[in-house]
Amino acid sequence: METPQNESFRDTIGTLTEEGKRKWVFPKKPSGRFYDYRKWVSYILLAFFLLAPFIKINGNQFLMFNILERRFNIFGFPFWPQDFHLFVISMLIGVIFIALFTVAFGRIFCGWICPQTIFMEMVFRRIEYWIEGDRGAQMRLDRQEWNAEKIRKRGIKWSLFLVISFVIANVFLAYLIGSDKLINYITDGPLAHASTFISLVIFTAVFYFVFAWFREQVCIIACPYGRLQGVLLDNKSIVVAYDHKRGEGENGRKKFRKNEDREALGHGDCIDCFQCVNVCPTGIDIRNGTQLECVNCTACIDECDHIMESINLPKGLIRYASEENIEKKKKFEFTPRLKGYSAVLVILTGLLIGMLMLRNDVEARVLRLPGQLFEHKDNNIISNVFTYKLINKTTRDIPEIHFKLRSYNGTIKVVSAEDRFTVPMQGLAEGTMFIEIPQSELESDKTKLMIEVYSDDDLIETTTVNFLGPRSYK
Ligand code: SF4
Numbered sequence: 001m002e003t004p005q006n007e008s009f010r011d012t013i014g015t016l017t018e019e020g021k022r023k024w025v026f027p028k029k030p031s032g033r034f035y036d037y038r039k040w041v042s043y044i045l046l047a048f049f050l051l052a053p054f055i056k057i058n059g060n061q062f063l064m065f066n067i068l069e070r071r072f073n074i075f076g077f078p079f080w081p082q083d084f085h086l087f088v089i090s091m092l093i094g095v096i097f098i099a100l101f102t103v104a105f106g107r108i109f110c111g112w113i114c115p116q117t118i119f120m121e122m123v124f125r126r127i128e129y130w131i132e133g134d135r136g137a138q139m140r141l142d143r144q145e146w147n148a149e150k151i152r153k154r155g156i157k158w159s160l161f162l163v164i165s166f167v168i169a170n171v172f173l174a175y176l177i178g179s180d181k182l183i184n185y186i187t188d189g190p191l192a193h194a195s196t197f198i199s200l201v202i203f204t205a206v207f208y209f210v211f212a213w214f215r216e217q218v219c220i221i222a223c224p225y226g227r228l229q230g231v232l233l234d235n236k237s238i239v240v241a242y243d244h245k246r247g248e249g250e251n252g253r254k255k256f257r258k259n260e261d262r263e264a265l266g267h268g269d270c271i272d273c274f275q276c277v278n279v280c281p282t283g284i285d286i287r288n289g290t291q292l293e294c295v296n297c298t299a300c301i302d303e304c305d306h307i308m309e310s311i312n313l314p315k316g317l318i319r320y321a322s323e324e325n326i327e328k329k330k331k332f333e334f335t336p337r338l339k340g341y342s343a344v345l346v347i348l349t350g351l352l353i354g355m356l357m358l359r360n361d362v363e364a365r366v367l368r369l370p371g372q373l374f375e376h377k378d379n380n381i382i383s384n385v386f387t388y389k390l391i392n393k394t395t396r397d398i399p400e401i402h403f404k405l406r407s408y409n410g411t412i413k414v415v416s417a418e419d420r421f422t423v424p425m426q427g428l429a430e431g432t433m434f435i436e437i438p439q440s441e442l443e444s445d446k447t448k449l450m451i452e453v454y455s456d457d458d459l460i461e462t463t464t465v466n467f468l469g470p471r472s473y474k
């Protein structure tokens with residue numbers, strides 16, 4: 001975006017004083033079209049965030065990121081360590097998806113979807129407005145001595161913040177360890193699972209710190225995505241932008257005066273009322289152009305629209321627009337860069353869907369026992385020993401498991417008390433097996449065998465192994 005001559009705003013962060021101390025932001029309560037839309041989006045997302053770990057599909061938690069046990073569920077699909085490639089691809093798709101949208105629509109993710117913004121602006125900030133009032137009242141309360149009113153208001157606010165942080169920490173834990181485990185732990189009481197309870201206390205403290213104190217600093221200082229904006233955005237990206245051409249006119253912005261012909265005087269439509277600055281939760285002036293701190297929350301669009309309406313000027317002085325759109329009045333274009341990103345996204349998504357569809361409920365691994373070659377038995381039978389591992393990714397036990405050899409007239413002997421066994425749900429079965437084949441059947445000293453895994457009469461998985469035999473086999 002084109003910026004004004006004076007670029008001194010780039011030397012400092014809007015939320016720091018010249019001495020480097022924190023300048024607390026007291027944003028005006030937003031209202032308007034976009035704020036209403038965002039409220040509805042936030043209700044849906046909050047419901048999703050709070051419920052997702054408690055929803056089950058085929059017995060699988062809808063979303064789970066159990067890092068300690070290396071088990072992940074995404075949209076009800078369980079991912080095991082063996083599926084790590086699928087997990088990586090889905091993460092990659094997520095990153096490319098966000099990058100693609102950033103190129104096209106700027107930080108739309110930050111303003112509308114990011115959990116930090118949703119919780120900060122739509123939960124904690126709204127509680128603050130409810131208890132302490134709007135910007136002016138909050139600033140007065142902040143300045144005043146610690147009297148009964150301030151102690152009461154701050155006490156209620158901080159207590160509520162703590163309770164909500166505790167609730168968020170519990171939900172967060174449900175994502176990490178699984179909702180069933182969380183509910184069991186709650187039923188057992190905190191002393192029965194002290195280490196998990198300590199984690200819960202730490203999470204609560206972190207969330208409280210972030211939402212009660214650190215706030216917009218997360219987006220300005222800590223968030224790596226925010227830092228990428230300089231690389232991802234170009235002059236065709238749609239961002240929340242001030243129409244400087246219209247706002248500044250030929251002779252710059254000027255305070256509003258009744259019955260003054262601003263157009264004749266060459267002044268732009270911006271009446272320098274500072275409402276867009278007062279409403280900004282990151283404390284910036286959007287009229288300085290696109291800035292790293294802007295989370296595209298749209299509060300300044302709504303606020304400026306109110307002002308334009310009140311002075312009978314067209315709305316949209318601040319709006320969603322690209323630099324090109326403002327400079328040349330050009331419409332949105334599907335650029336080669338966007339096409340490239342989309343192509344990669346489509347290929348990766350297709351790959352992921354294909355892999356998910358081809359993925360079996362049961363995964364079989366049969367490996368040669370280390371250090372063992374083959375054994376020559378009576379009647380010219382050659383025997384090899386293998387270990388097997390069967391992973392059941394479903395939420396039901398798989399019974400009557402047994403192995404068969406395809407194409408070869410040999411036998412598979414599983415070293416266990418029973419010929420057929422059960423693989424428990426979400427669990428594994430492992431053991432040792434001997435494969436015996438008459439030497440006359442073998443065509444070389446290394447034969448590729450296909451092993452079929454059956455549950456009762458259903459073929460559920462196939463896997464291959466190399467079977468070793470003597471060099472002079474005939
Ligand atoms: S709210 Fe609109 S009119 Fe007021 S200062 Fe901001 S851009 Fe100018």
Ligand code: SF4
Pocket residue numbers: 240276279280281282283284285286293294295296297298299300301
């Ligand atoms: S400049 Fe506008 S869109 Fe950007 S963070 Fe501030 S209020 Fe939100």
